[in-house]
Amino acid sequence: MMMTNFALLPILIPFVAAILLLILPHKIKYQRPAALSFSFILLAASLFSAYKVITEGTLVVTMGNWPVPFGISIVADMLAMLLVVTTTLILPLIILYSIRTISVQREEGLYYPLVFFMITGVNGSFLTGDIFNLFVFFEVMLMSSYGILVLGGTRVQLQGILKYLVFNVIASAFFIVSVAMLYGIVGTLNMADIANKLAQVQGNADAGLISVIAIFFLFVFGSKAGIFPLFVWLPSSYVSAPMPILALFGGLLTKVGVYAILRTFSLFFSSSPGIEWDFLRWSAYLTIIIGVVGAMSYRNMKNIIIYNILIAIGVILVGFTSLTTSGMTGSVFYLIHDMLIKVALFMVIGVILFITGTPDIRDFSGLIARYPGLTITFFIAMLGLAGIPPFSGFVGKLYIVKGVFESGDSVGGILILVSSLFVLLSLLRIFILGFWGKERGPVITSLATDK
């Protein structure tokens, strides 16, 4: 019994860390090393839990020893554990980056506790086995993300947060409605139990209602993930955030929505794929297209990467809707790859912003002469994102394209392949305009942080 409780560590450690960090919020010299060491403890703990999952199989923790459908259960399977390890791997990097770049004023405004509360929500969402508990962890994550996003209180941030708040409050209300409808049909909240009961419902009078609930869930999780008609809040609220926060959000928040779509659709709605899968597939196509259009049309580096988030989400979901083994394998691989590479890209863009002081790629050029290391880092991150063979993006996309073509979905396959070209082109524009050419532009090396 004791052994399975390790699955709780990735939720408990950031929670305790956040509460401890609430003490002495204005003593930055204590906050920084404390936050950094907590993040390394968390990384070690989640690696240990992942090792347990590898050796002993899926860990299930039943809270308070109530039997499975009646209490809340925490289920650590390999997918959840992979995402938890990726999250906790990103966290120390973000904190190191924040220590150097974020302003002291923001750090004193409870920045580190908020980050740890957000990680609590993210890890909880990955690990929970209860649909209402998922709602609660989503809210934990969202509440702290509101706080982080509005920290500093500049005019741009306040405009960004309003859209983000309205959209997420509505989506949360619809989450409650869809959980209520699901509870009305199956009378249970445990995810595994819901899956069992829904399989029995197939074929009788309630079968049509399952599609309705699936589309409700698609609306809810899609608005967190930023799929096609529901992405409208994403660019304007993300662009307002400072760089480490943007890296944290771009790496984690939308991916939690993608994970929730993957989890609910594969668990609840996969026994007889109906109209909801077509909805998911078509919105994934359109997400790729809108992401390509956005990435090509902006000259602001932040916006280019933000629209690349949309492309990646579309690619992951197209691979997922192929419902083949290689398609789903590719989706999971690409999900992990994308979390890491987006954080890397946002960090590199943050360094460029710090050097040049402008996000517009027309305003500077010739960085390669003075910053060769930065150039190589950006170049490798760019090739990784586009999916060039020696780098990680290639494997995920190869599996996705293979699975998508196996399922006979040639439109999706071609779309993914063409979108890779545009991903490469959108980043090459940064590379060519920013790094090549004569040395030009406002090369600032003063302490103008927080860009």
Added chain:
Amino acid sequence: MELLMSLLIGLMFTAGVYLILSKNVLRIIIGTAIVSHGANLTLLTIGGIKRGNAPILLDGLTLFNDPIPQALILTAIVIGFAVTALFLVVAYRAYQENGTDMVNRTRGNDDDDD
């Protein structure tokens, strides 16, 4: 009874959506609050409004109402309350910063491209 509640919930969602689509931030906040109330009522209604006793174990009572939706609603209300409080403070700060509470006059992102 369920039908009547469903009609009421539909009315609340209509009012909430109408308010959210308006231009005034305060109206939007009231709209989101009404939508949250509608969602909570959905949770209560869909479990079935049967004539039972309040779910408190006492001697001599056998028929109880479903306690799960009540627990869920309690959680959802507190979360909704916290989000609304934060939203109000953000709206107040935005009003101080922008000098207006009309969302159509707060356009023009500094970081946007031309």
